Amino acid sequence: MNTLFPIFVKLDQLQTLIVGGGYVGLEKLTAVLANSPAAPVTLVAPEIRAEIRELAAAHPGVTLVQVRYDDTYLTDKDLVIVGTNDKAVNRQVQADCKARKILVNVADTPPLCDFYLSSVVKKGDLKIAISTNGKSPTFAKRFREVLEEMLPDSLQETLDNLTAIRQQLTGDFQAKMDRLNEITKVLK
C-alpha cells in the first residue's frame, strides 16, 4: 500500500536547502526551479557543477555557497534535500534535520526520506504528481511522458472558463457545487 500523502508545497514561501553540488544536486535543483522558479534555495557544497552555476545565474532566488556542509546552514530552513557522494555526510544532515524537525529528503535513500520528489505532469495550471511509492522512478518518468502527450493544450482554456463561471455563480455553497458538478459532467 502506498501510504504517502501528496501535498502541493509553496516553495516560493519557504526556505529550501540543497546539500551537494553534483549530478544529484543539479537534478533536485532543476526539479525545484521547474515548479517554483522564484523559490529561495541555498545550495551548499565544496564543488559545484557548472550547470548549477548557470541555473543560479538565471534564478535570483538561488544562493550558492561553496563550502562543506555544517549545521549552521539549517538555520531558518524549512525543507532540506541532500545528495552528496559521502554517505556519512548524508546521514549527518538527516540526523541534524530530524533534531530540528525540518523535513528532509535524502536522494536515493528512501528509508531516510521524510518526503519523496515526484514526477510532475504540467499543462498550464493543471499539475499532476506521480508516485510509484519508490518502486520505479523510471516508470514514474515514463508515465509522466504518456500523460503529457495525452493531455490537450486546450485544458488551460477549460480551467480559465471554469474559474470565470465559478466566480460568477451566485447562490449558497451547495447550489454552486451542484452547478459546477453539472457543468463538468462532460469530463467523465
Ligand SMILES: C[C@@]1(CC(=O)O)C2=NC(=C\c3[nH]c(c(CCC(=O)O)c3CC(=O)O)Cc3[nH]c(c(CC(=O)O)c3CCC(=O)O)/C=C3\N/C(=C\2)[C@@H](CCC(=O)O)[C@]3(C)CC(=O)O)/[C@H]1CCC(=O)O
Ligand atoms: C520522480 C523523480 C523525481 C525527481 O528526482 O525529481 C525521482 N527519481 C527520478 C528519476 C530517477 N531516479 C533514479 C533513476 C535511475 C533509474 C532507476 O533506478 O529507476 C531515475 C530515472 C532517470 O533519471 O531517468 C535513481 C534512484 N532514485 C531513487 C533510488 C533509490 C532506491 O530506489 O532505493 C534510485 C537508485 C539509486 C542507485 O541505483 O543507487 C529514489 C527515489 N527517486 C524518487 C524520485 C523518489 C521516488 C519516486 C517514486 O515514487 O517513483 C525516491 C524514492 C526518493 C527521492 O529521490 O525523492 C525522478 C524522475 C523525474 C521525471 O523525469 O519525471
Ligand SMILES: NC(=O)c1ccc[n+]([C@@H]2O[C@H](COP(=O)([O-])OP(=O)(O)OC[C@H]3O[C@@H](n4cnc5c(N)ncnc54)[C@H](O)[C@@H]3O)[C@@H](O)[C@H]2O)c1
Ligand atoms: N548521479 C546520479 O544520477 C546518481 C544515481 C544514483 C546514485 N547516485 C549516488 O548519489 C550520490 C551523489 O551523486 P552525484 O552524481 O551527485 O555525485 P557527484 O560526485 O557528482 O557530486 C557529489 C557532490 O557532493 C558534494 N559534497 C561532498 N561532501 C560534501 C559535504 N561535506 N558537504 C556538502 N557537499 C558535499 C561534492 O562537493 C559534490 O558537489 C553518489 O553517492 C552516487 O553514487 C547518483
